[in-house]
Amino acid sequence: MKSFEIKTKIHFGDNALERLAQMPYQRVLVITDPFIAKGPMIELITGPLKQAGKEFEVFCDVVPDAPLEKIIVGVQKMLECRPDAIVAVGGGSAIDSSKAIREFALKIDHYAEVPMIAVPTTSGTGSEVTSFAVVNDTAAHTKYPLVSPSLTAEEAILDAELVRSVPPSITADTGMDVLTHAIEAYVSTDHNEFSSALAEKSIEIVGVFLLRAFLDGNDTHARQKMHVASCLAGLAFNSASLGLTHGMAHQLGAQFKIPHGRANAMLLPHVIEYNADIYKDSRSQTEYHPSVKRYSTIAHILGLSSYNKVMSIRSLIRWIQFMNQDMKIPARISEMGTITVNEYMSKVEMMAEAALADACTATNPRKADKEAVMRIYRNLW
Numbered sequence: 001m002k003s004f005e006i007k008t009k010i011h012f013g014d015n016a017l018e019r020l021a022q023m024p025y026q027r028v029l030v031i032t033d034p035f036i037a038k039g040p041m042i043e044l045i046t047g048p049l050k051q052a053g054k055e056f057e058v059f060c061d062v063v064p065d066a067p068l069e070k071i072i073v074g075v076q077k078m079l080e081c082r083p084d085a086i087v088a089v090g091g092g093s094a095i096d097s098s099k100a101i102r103e104f105a106l107k108i109d110h111y112a113e114v115p116m117i118a119v120p121t122t123s124g125t126g127s128e129v130t131s132f133a134v135v136n137d138t139a140a141h142t143k144y145p146l147v148s149p150s151l152t153a154e155e156a157i158l159d160a161e162l163v164r165s166v167p168p169s170i171t172a173d174t175g176m177d178v179l180t181h182a183i184e185a186y187v188s189t190d191h192n193e194f195s196s197a198l199a200e201k202s203i204e205i206v207g208v209f210l211l212r213a214f215l216d217g218n219d220t221h222a223r224q225k226m227h228v229a230s231c232l233a234g235l236a237f238n239s240a241s242l243g244l245t246h247g248m249a250h251q252l253g254a255q256f257k258i259p260h261g262r263a264n265a266m267l268l269p270h271v272i273e274y275n276a277d278i279y280k281d282s283r284s285q286t287e288y289h290p291s292v293k294r295y296s297t298i299a300h301i302l303g304l305s306s307y308n309k310v311m312s313i314r315s316l317i318r319w320i321q322f323m324n325q326d327m328k329i330p331a332r333i334s335e336m337g338t339i340t341v342n343e344y345m346s347k348v349e350m351m352a353e354a355a356l357a358d359a360c361t362a363t364n365p366r367k368a369d370k371e372a373v374m375r376i377y378r379n380l381w
Contacts, residue, residue, distance in 0.1 A: 008118075016159040028083055028087055041121065063093070065143070068135055088116055088119065092127045092134075127234065129231055133145070172262075175261070176329065178226065178230045189364070198233070200301055274366065274376060275366045
């Protein structure tokens with residue numbers, strides 16, 4: 001038996017932030033990062049809270065990749081503040097940190113049910129609607145995906161006003177993260193009709209609006225569409241999980257601090273090629289891996305269909321490569337200029353082992369072995 005559930009109530013469209021004034025909670029802990037807390041964007045959050053006469057404190061000791069030491073500080077702050085609700089504002093790191101802070105704090109002192117309202121400021125992670133959070137053990141150079149229904153936010157607010165100022169490079173990275181979420185959920189071994197419908201719509205929106213949002217940050221319509229696509233993809237992978245691209249990307253982030261969306265974008269063509277297994281002598285090939293049909297459907301959604309499934313998948317891989325190129329995402333690790341070949345290659349075996357142990361890899365459509373994952377990492381150089 002399978003099941004599908006959407007726990008999070010989603011507020012979107014014009015003036016979605018007005019929900020903050022309408023909330024029934026009186027004492028609020030806002031969790032965000034220093035950039036947002038010290039900039040004009042924070043007024044979009046605190047303004048409605050002030051207008052409604054709510055008490056609030058801002059905790060902004062949040063940094064990228066949700067390190068455990070910062071989460072511990074946040075837990076102490078929550079137990080000291082004892083809020084009625086948490087408003088998590090930011091990208092994936094801020095929302096994931098908020099999830100972990102609430103989870104651990106209430107295990108120490110479950111003083112009340114404390115709902116979370118997630119307000120994403122990037123269109124990428126989908127964390128506002130998922131039961132996942134990724135935390136970073138910086139000492140061990142390892143990222144750990146946490147998975148529990150209790151991590152899911154009770155409400156999410158999608159307002160394009162919060163993503164208008166996102167720079168092009170982050171729009172590119174987070175946008176390709178959305179695409180990777182949707183594609184991996186669509187071909188996951190745990191996919192279902194509900195997750196597939198959400199992933200298909202997300203892929204369709206990304207195909208039309210990501211490049212528009214990258215080229216013109218003030219294109220509010222494109223920004224709002226990408227915000228919705230990110231949420232749809234989050235709902236899809238929350239049900240179906242992900243795959244090898246994410247399992248491998250987590251290691252690139254932990255070892256070399258490559259932004260998560262960028263790592264996904266760089267890996268995605270390689271993993272699709274591996275999963276579909278079409279790059280052998282196709283003239284003598286009569287049967288294909290089951291993922292081939294689903295990847296070719298994705299190509300069709302993006303308007304890339306060719307006269308057969310193999311050509312469709314090749315078109316899909318090239319389209320992703322062209323999107324990366326147009327948005328200045330490097331195709332190879334060597335192009336980044338910040339990592340030496342010896343440093344990178346010395347970590348390949350360890351990263352491959354960690355990627356295979358990553359929870360996301362379990363639902364990859366093609367079972368991977370250590371040699372295959374090491375080969376993909378080497379090819380990425």
